[in-house]
Amino acid sequence: TKKQVTVTKIKIGLVTDVGGRGDRSFNDSALRGLETWAAKVKYVQGGGYEALSDSDFTASIPDDLKDKGIAALNVEPVVLESKVQEDYIPNIQNLVEQQKCDLVIGVGFMLASAIGESAVKYPDTKFMLIDSTPADASGNSVDLANVSSYLFKENECGYLVGAIAGYATETNKVGYVGGMEIPPVLRYEAGYKAGVKTTNSKAQIFGQYANKFDDPALGKIATDAQITLGADVIFHAAGATGNGMFQAICEKGAPYWGIGVDVDMGLDPKLCPDRTVTSALKHVDLATFDAIKSVVDGTFKGGVTTLSLKDGGVGYAPDHVKDVLSADQISKIENLKKMIIDGTITVPEDPKAVDTWATPTTF
Amino acid sequence: MEALAVKNIVKKFPNVLANDNVSLSIEKGEIFAIVGENGAGKSTLMKIVYGLYTPNSGEIFVFGNKEDIKNSHDAIKLKIGMVHQEFMLIPRFTVTENIVLGDEPKKGVVFDYKRAVLEVKELSEKFGLKINPTEKVENLSVGIQQRVEILKILRRGAEILILDEPTAVLTPQETEELFKTLNALKQNGKTIIFISHKLGEVMEIADRVAVMRRGKVQGVVNKPDTSEKELAKMMVGRDVVLEVPQVKVEKGKVVFSVSGLTVKNTRGIIGLKNVSFEVYSGEIVGIAGVEGNGQAELVNAILGFLKPINGKIYMGMEEMKFITPYNMRTRGMSYITEDRKRRGLVLPFKARENVIMGQHSLYPFSNKGILNNQAIDEFVTKKLEEFDVRPPNGYIKAESFSGGNQQKIILAREMSMKHSFLLASQPTRGLDVGATEFVYKILVEEKKKSKGVLLISLELSEIMGLSDRILVLYGGEIVGEVMPSETTEEEIGLMMLGLKRKERVEQ
Amino acid sequence: MNILNQSLAQMLDFAAPILFAALGGVITENGGVVNIALDGIMRFAAFFGVWGASVSKSPWVGLLWGIGIGILVGAFHAYITVKWAGNQIVSGVAINVVAVGIITYFLELIFKTTGYSPTVPYFGSAVNRISIPFISNIPILGAFSNLTIFVWLSLFLVFGLNFLLYRTVLGLRIRSVGENPIAAETLGINVFKVKWFSTIAGAVLAALGGMALSIGSLSSFTNSMPAGKGFIALAAMIFGRWTPFGAMWASFLFASAQVLQFILQATAKGIASKIPVGFYLSLPYFLTIGALIGVVGKAVGPAADGVPYKKEG
Amino acid sequence: MKELFYRLFVERKEKYWWMNLLVPVTSIVIALIVGAIFIWSTGRDPFLAYKLLFNASGLVPGPYWKSSFTEMLLSSSLFIATGLAFAIAARSGLFSIGAEGQFTVGAITAAYFGYAKPFAALPTIIHLTIILLMVMLAGGLWGFVAGYLRAKKGINEVIVTIMLNWIAFHLIEGWLVTGPMAADVSTGVISGTPSVSPTARLPIILHNTRLNIGILIMIAVIIIIWFLLYKTTFGFEIRAMGHTAVWGMEASRVQGININKRIMQVMLISGAIAALGGSFITLGINFHYPPVADSGYGFDGIAVALIGQNEPFGILFSGILIGALRTGATAVQIAHIPKTFPSIIEGLIVAFIALQELIRYLLFKLVKTKRTAQTEGGLTQ
Numbered sequence A: 001t002k003k004q005v006t007v008t009k010i011k012i013g014l015v016t017d018v019g020g021r022g023d024r025s026f027n028d029s030a031l032r033g034l035e036t037w038a039a040k041v042k043y044v045q046g047g048g049y050e051a052l053s054d055s056d057f058t059a060s061i062p063d064d065l066k067d068k069g070i071a072a073l074n075v076e077p078v079v080l081e082s083k084v085q086e087d088y089i090p091n092i093q094n095l096v097e098q099q100k101c102d103l104v105i106g107v108g109f110m111l112a113s114a115i116g117e118s119a120v121k122y123p124d125t126k127f128m129l130i131d132s133t134p135a136d137a138s139g140n141s142v143d144l145a146n147v148s149s150y151l152f153k154e155n156e157c158g159y160l161v162g163a164i165a166g167y168a169t170e171t172n173k174v175g176y177v178g179g180m181e182i183p184p185v186l187r188y189e190a191g192y193k194a195g196v197k198t199t200n201s202k203a204q205i206f207g208q209y210a211n212k213f214d215d216p217a218l219g220k221i222a223t224d225a226q227i228t229l230g231a232d233v234i235f236h237a238a239g240a241t242g243n244g245m246f247q248a249i250c251e252k253g254a255p256y257w258g259i260g261v262d263v264d265m266g267l268d269p270k271l272c273p274d275r276t277v278t279s280a281l282k283h284v285d286l287a288t289f290d291a292i293k294s295v296v297d298g299t300f301k302g303g304v305t306t307l308s309l310k311d312g313g314v315g316y317a318p319d320h321v322k323d324v325l326s327a328d329q330i331s332k333i334e335n336l337k338k339m340i341i342d343g344t345i346t347v348p349e350d351p352k353a354v355d356t357w358a359t360p361t362t363f
Numbered sequence B: 001m002e003a004l005a006v007k008n009i010v011k012k013f014p015n016v017l018a019n020d021n022v023s024l025s026i027e028k029g030e031i032f033a034i035v036g037e038n039g040a041g042k043s044t045l046m047k048i049v050y051g052l053y054t055p056n057s058g059e060i061f062v063f064g065n066k067e068d069i070k071n072s073h074d075a076i077k078l079k080i081g082m083v084h085q086e087f088m089l090i091p092r093f094t095v096t097e098n099i100v101l102g103d104e105p106k107k108g109v110v111f112d113y114k115r116a117v118l119e120v121k122e123l124s125e126k127f128g129l130k131i132n133p134t135e136k137v138e139n140l141s142v143g144i145q146q147r148v149e150i151l152k153i154l155r156r157g158a159e160i161l162i163l164d165e166p167t168a169v170l171t172p173q174e175t176e177e178l179f180k181t182l183n184a185l186k187q188n189g190k191t192i193i194f195i196s197h198k199l200g201e202v203m204e205i206a207d208r209v210a211v212m213r214r215g216k217v218q219g220v221v222n223k224p225d226t227s228e229k230e231l232a233k234m235m236v237g238r239d240v241v242l243e244v245p246q247v248k249v250e251k252g253k254v255v256f257s258v259s260g261l262t263v264k265n266t267r268g269i270i271g272l273k274n275v276s277f278e279v280y281s282g283e284i285v286g287i288a289g290v291e292g293n294g295q296a297e298l299v300n301a302i303l304g305f306l307k308p309i310n311g312k313i314y315m316g317m318e319e320m321k322f323i324t325p326y327n328m329r330t331r332g333m334s335y336i337t338e339d340r341k342r343r344g345l346v347l348p349f350k351a352r353e354n355v356i357m358g359q360h361s362l363y364p365f366s367n368k369g370i371l372n373n374q375a376i377d378e379f380v381t382k383k384l385e386e387f388d389v390r391p392p393n394g395y396i397k398a399e400s401f402s403g404g405n406q407q408k409i410i411l412a413r414e415m416s417m418k419h420s421f422l423l424a425s426q427p428t429r430g431l432d433v434g435a436t437e438f439v440y441k442i443l444v445e446e447k448k449k450s451k452g453v454l455l456i457s458l459e460l461s462e463i464m465g466l467s468d469r470i471l472v473l474y475g476g477e478i479v480g481e482v483m484p485s486e487t488t489e490e491e492i493g494l495m496m497l498g499l500k501r502k503e504r505v506e507q
Numbered sequence C: 001m002n003i004l005n006q007s008l009a010q011m012l013d014f015a016a017p018i019l020f021a022a023l024g025g026v027i028t029e030n031g032g033v034v035n036i037a038l039d040g041i042m043r044f045a046a047f048f049g050v051w052g053a054s055v056s057k058s059p060w061v062g063l064l065w066g067i068g069i070g071i072l073v074g075a076f077h078a079y080i081t082v083k084w085a086g087n088q089i090v091s092g093v094a095i096n097v098v099a100v101g102i103i104t105y106f107l108e109l110i111f112k113t114t115g116y117s118p119t120v121p122y123f124g125s126a127v128n129r130i131s132i133p134f135i136s137n138i139p140i141l142g143a144f145s146n147l148t149i150f151v152w153l154s155l156f157l158v159f160g161l162n163f164l165l166y167r168t169v170l171g172l173r174i175r176s177v178g179e180n181p182i183a184a185e186t187l188g189i190n191v192f193k194v195k196w197f198s199t200i201a202g203a204v205l206a207a208l209g210g211m212a213l214s215i216g217s218l219s220s221f222t223n224s225m226p227a228g229k230g231f232i233a234l235a236a237m238i239f240g241r242w243t244p245f246g247a248m249w250a251s252f253l254f255a256s257a258q259v260l261q262f263i264l265q266a267t268a269k270g271i272a273s274k275i276p277v278g279f280y281l282s283l284p285y286f287l288t289i290g291a292l293i294g295v296v297g298k299a300v301g302p303a304a305d306g307v308p309y310k311k312e313g
Numbered sequence D: 001m002k003e004l005f006y007r008l009f010v011e012r013k014e015k016y017w018w019m020n021l022l023v024p025v026t027s028i029v030i031a032l033i034v035g036a037i038f039i040w041s042t043g044r045d046p047f048l049a050y051k052l053l054f055n056a057s058g059l060v061p062g063p064y065w066k067s068s069f070t071e072m073l074l075s076s077s078l079f080i081a082t083g084l085a086f087a088i089a090a091r092s093g094l095f096s097i098g099a100e101g102q103f104t105v106g107a108i109t110a111a112y113f114g115y116a117k118p119f120a121a122l123p124t125i126i127h128l129t130i131i132l133l134m135v136m137l138a139g140g141l142w143g144f145v146a147g148y149l150r151a152k153k154g155i156n157e158v159i160v161t162i163m164l165n166w167i168a169f170h171l172i173e174g175w176l177v178t179g180p181m182a183a184d185v186s187t188g189v190i191s192g193t194p195s196v197s198p199t200a201r202l203p204i205i206l207h208n209t210r211l212n213i214g215i216l217i218m219i220a221v222i223i224i225i226w227f228l229l230y231k232t233t234f235g236f237e238i239r240a241m242g243h244t245a246v247w248g249m250e251a252s253r254v255q256g257i258n259i260n261k262r263i264m265q266v267m268l269i270s271g272a273i274a275a276l277g278g279s280f281i282t283l284g285i286n287f288h289y290p291p292v293a294d295s296g297y298g299f300d301g302i303a304v305a306l307i308g309q310n311e312p313f314g315i316l317f318s319g320i321l322i323g324a325l326r327t328g329a330t331a332v333q334i335a336h337i338p339k340t341f342p343s344i345i346e347g348l349i350v351a352f353i354a355l356q357e358l359i360r361y362l363l364f365k366l367v368k369t370k371r372t373a374q375t376e377g378g379l380t381q
């Protein structure tokens, strides 16, 4: 009977971007959506999967997603990591032709063209693309019936953590460490700066790019440099380079605070939970799960889904906010959140636009 | 008593049988010479005794005991010392460091340099070999380097001293000094094995002489029972005449000249001071001098490796502004180098490639930058035969030829290049009598063809025999200009040591 | 603590991995064996250090594991290049390439990820730091008031290695082998033994460099480690003319440029803030080339560096 | 062809010519065996791993052979480019680690001339020709800087090429790609530079695959380099320089070779070839320069060159071998083996190439008695 079960299982393929498994950021987040939630399995030593216990399953769902109906879907995951850009297309090809997957997920905007091209080549396969819409040969966005794209409003969650940082800083100096100047990271930066400006107009913002997503040593000296210059709250959107930020914060301890990105880094004991004031959340896991669910339910539709504060697709983590901000300040943050949801505030997407952006005065 | 004996030593290299059943016996307290052509197997035999090579078969006895010498460490323990044909020195180390290396005075793990310097000082006084213990070896002349080599083995208390061509780079005076030392060592009961191509020296210093040829011992003779001529014949298998027939050629126009040349060497010291001379077509100008008195600076300035701080160099009448070997050669210079392995040849290249190097971009060897192999092969075959290179196979790598044949490849190349001026820097260094004879013949040929030759040599007899005019270098200056017919070796010797000056002779 | 002291301390922290590896290069290459495997060795040790620390919960055990793998990889390099007189560059490239593959494999095998290891106890935590509070406010000296033992070790090793190379018998022999192995051999020195030693010792130093990253300054291994720092170290070694102090100054130059770059980037105002980050980030590399052109010029290594030593016949 | 045959079989006949082929082959076989033992010792199935690897590598025919074979050639052409770039410098006695930077410079140049307006309207042949020329010029200049500093200032090319790699990386990804050359996100969705125009794409040579003329161009380059090395005076001179590099190329200089000029020329050629490879990735695979392109082809090129013994045709084979390993790499993940496993094999092959004295010795031991093996095959210690 066991064999029969595997045969009837829907196969879900996933291609990571070059960051790969274990990036503690959106690749991992997408994998949680697929492996932990949809398939309810755990990746184990020696490769392969073993079943996940119910308690682990429940524990894996963050508080703000408890009401999103996450439950196991009886699917079989096939994950291919990419070592370089050039692997994307062969990986997708492998998943479609050899593994015969029903849905192929491309994690990251870097797969935009690869998914775009493959979706045309394999019209009978369904695709999901995270962080971007599919692109045609000349890089323009195309609408394909078999591709479902998920975008996130990083500027909105960036804005809220920026607002928190504006309150949290005692030196009136805050920092920001970016990986590379690419759209999602720039959206974070724009939101963050706008947020800081809103709650603390006097605050000086130090911004730095390491030009690498994978060198924590650089993240560490970048952070150290900002601390040296007086910053006491620092946000990163730099992948593993940002791990170096938490390292630096942890070594210095109080009064310095770090702000995590993409996932709730305040829950990650391997980083610096004690000094993580909040995290800008981007629920790639939820998007992945939803897409898989639509395939399982037969409701899959092509098109673009933009996840924002409104639908809980982005947000900020409570972590230590209560310990740092006053109740009044917290309610102001919540107010700002509401104002974004109801459209009173439009957060800029481009860091260059922040200088001329009119900060809300009443909230 | 027998100090050293080798019995039935066989040593094969991939291409040659270097030692073919060699047996020799050397008495304690004698100076035993080994002579033989280049590649006869002398060095190989000595390296076997010193543990650097492992023989394919054969036995070694030291002071009567059969010994298994696996490495130099074993040899040193058996009180065997060796001065190698190619100096085994570390140029960047000081004299002291070179001498004590491997047996250093120490305090714990720390190298006790002060004591080492003292020890070396004592040692040099004891054996009368003057050196400055704290000088870097790269700053020493070859003669002094030789002393360092000898002190090295004396310090280890060697009883059997092997000297492989120790005089190849020495001046007559230095050679005399060395011989005094060797005789003194002999009086002290040390055994000395002496290898040389200079049969005169062998006849002067040795008690017995072994002649090797093609890996075999041709015979061992007592000095009183033999002569230079006979030794040469045993070695080469025919009579050798080293005397150069004096040919007189009409002097033509100036083919090469330098004026007021002043050159700093790589150490930043002025090595050549205000030197001026001309070379006319049809003459050989000899430069005599003790090594380290400006020869290297002169050669390197002519090649453009050292930029003169003053003075001019002319090819013919043309002043050379940008001096590079390429520019000099295109204006008609050929060059025989003293260092064939490092300068003269591209060792991993085949003989054919070495022969055409420098002309490789000329017709017929290449056409619009593309090599013409057929033309090259035809030319090379002809040249290898003409210059008697053995084996006359252009497809063998240069590194696989013996020293003498390597030199012939260089000659074949340099002579076949279109040139009016030949710069010959120690062209017979390390060559056996046969090869030396050949080089002399070529130089005289050059003169007959109305080329101008600048011959730099440390070998006074060579300079005296070949030159039409002799310039003596001392301390970077030309301290004398003489005609060989109007001078003596003694006179030149005095000038070489800076004890006498002689004005330029006006023609 | 003032900005200068903090920046200096950061500079020392950032320089340490490079300095260790450069010192490793110095000793290996003084023994006549070219070591372009520094990057690979750092990667091996960075991982094994973390693994050891993770298994034992002690950074000290991690240190031992890292040194252990350094010895093994060094022995591998020596086996190829010394025992079999193999091409040293080829061997070094082999180690670098294997390191990329095998460490990712291990990462997946042991920590079930291909990105980052879990965090482990490390030498940067307060208990493992050497704190000298009373100097903390003195300019420059204050930079030394709260460094990790790795940083101190890297500084001590500069002196130590200098002593070893230029004051001890072993050092004399190492250098002699790098300059002219045949001469050393004729003096009864066991060239092979010396080369084995210097190659392995160099690998151990490079291993310390790898660990200075993973358990010295950070507390985990990431798959991209050491992100090219081994090659920077190689450059620092050449820049420093194959001497311990030279390597130190070169590493410091590079690390200072890196710290300066971040400070400039963070504080850029007006026109300067319009300068693209790429220019700031490439500053250290431009400075290095500039220094080579301006001050240092031609560097000459040990005479027999890279020449395989075979005992013939 | 006659010449190739001659080089392989006649000229190399130094007693045991077959050794020159047998040694690399044995290295590969031993590396595969050691790799298998390694996989097995970590509790995975080596047979499955190799089955997946080779099926996906394009080296052995199988169900999806057409696509894997063409993918393999596609990636091989990149490795051949960086391998050749290293090799030609190595043959002239230069140790260039700069292919990595030159490769990215080529990729970004191709992107620029691929999308920039005045060019994008040209017909394919003209457009591509212009792009490739500009690519080689840019990469050549990148290499030339190292050559210039070495020739004129005597500065070690190893340091300079390492530094230039980083400078290329930071200037491209920290400035060009995110600044003046960044794609307009409001009209398109790709990040990095805009896509190149269709006229800038390398023509496909096999329908329904990605295989383009890149591999043909690379084979042509191999032939050109071989010709250059062995048939021209230029090649003659740079080989002489390579052989005399340990002594500061003294013999070459004395024989009248203008080594400074040659060093600059060689570095220029080396950079141009590496850049050509970089352009293939833009013009034939990604069609734009992505925001993150930490590819590593330059460093792998060193391994490719070394496996190919720095011989142009050797690099053809080693490039295909490494290309195949890479193409098969992602497939091994199906057997839950990390995608970098093939790098282990690659490294082991290089290691055994370095150990060729040992392999020669062992091979001789197989066919001969021990004594001759020692004197003829290897060395004794």
Ligand SMILES: Nc1ncnc2c1ncn2[C@@H]1O[C@H](COP(=O)(O)OP(=O)(O)OP(=O)(O)O)[C@@H](O)[C@H]1O
Residues within 6 Å of the ligand: B013, B014, B015, B016, B017, B018, B036, B037, B038, B039, B040, B041, B042, B043, B044, B045, B085, B400, B401, B402, B403, B404, B430, B432, C312, C313
């Ligand atoms: N390491 C080696 N490998 C291969 N062949 C060698 C090696 N050393 C010497 N030979 C060969 O052995 C033969 C003997 O060389 P050896 O150096 O002993 O001659 P030699 O008598 O010392 O000559 P010379 O007078 O020029 O010093 C030569 O033919 C030489 O080519």
Ligand SMILES: Nc1ncnc2c1ncn2[C@@H]1O[C@H](COP(=O)(O)OP(=O)(O)OP(=O)(O)O)[C@@H](O)[C@H]1O
Residues within 6 Å of the ligand: B038, B039, B043, B085, B398, B399, B400, B401, B402, B403, B404, B430, B431, C312
């Ligand atoms: N590893 C080797 N393989 C092949 N031939 C070699 C090797 N080592 C040395 N030879 C050759 O052996 C010969 C003898 O070596 P050696 O160094 O004694 O030169 P030589 O013939 O004595 O010349 P010279 O007069 O310059 O000393 C040379 O032709 C040299 O090139």
Ligand SMILES: [Mg+2]
Residues within 6 Å of the ligand: B042, B043, B044, B085, B164
């Ligand atoms: Mg000899």
Ligand SMILES: [Mg+2]
Residues within 6 Å of the ligand: B039, B043, B085, B403
């Ligand atoms: Mg000899």
